[in-house]
Amino acid sequence: MPGDARTEPASVRILLTTGEGVRIEWKDGHSSRYTFPFLREHCPCATCRDRRAHGLSVTGEKIRTPLPVYTEPVRAQAAEPVGHYAVRFTFSDAHATGIYSFEYLREICPCEKCQPARKGETP
Numbered sequence: 467m468p469g470d471a472r473t474e475p476a477s478v479r480i481l482l483t484t485g486e487g488v489r490i491e492w493k494d495g496h497s498s499r500y501t502f503p504f505l506r507e508h509c510p511c512a513t514c515r516d517r518r519a520h521g522l523s524v525t526g527e528k529i530r531t532p533l534p535v536y537t538e539p540v541r542a543q544a545a546e547p548v549g550h551y552a553v554r555f556t557f558s559d560a561h562a563t564g565i566y567s568f569e570y571l572r573e574i575c576p577c578e579k580c581q582p583a584r585k586g587e588t589p
């Protein structure tokens with residue numbers, strides 16, 4: 467939604483070389499940090515939404531533990547802007563169909579303020 471400070475980034479840093487993840491400072495002063503495995507797990511494409519709806523992990527296995535176990539942490543190999551409203555990542559598992567709008571990214575912000583339900587988890 468244009469003009470909404472909550473979903474408009476003031477700065478976006480995609481730390482591809484270090485594999486650290488993505489940092490976004492929002493216009494309302496909030497800042498978000500995402501790791502690449504987190505972003506991969508929250509991929510908004512139709513295939514992944516469907517996969518999550520069926521409780522399957524990225525590899526297509528049934529999730530038995532709350533945290534999916536990867537043989538190797540997924541990294542982003544490339545990132546490209548989609549217009550002014552979204553970012554598209556190419557992940558190390560060759561998945562690149564997810565378009566992450568800033569509105570969606572703000573929605574999935576993993577910080578304590580945005581996801582109070584996660585508070586009990588160890589950092």
Ligand SMILES: [Zn+2]
Nearest residue numbers: 509511514564
């Ligand atoms: Zn996907």
Ligand SMILES: [Zn+2]
Nearest residue numbers: 575577579580
């Ligand atoms: Zn947050």
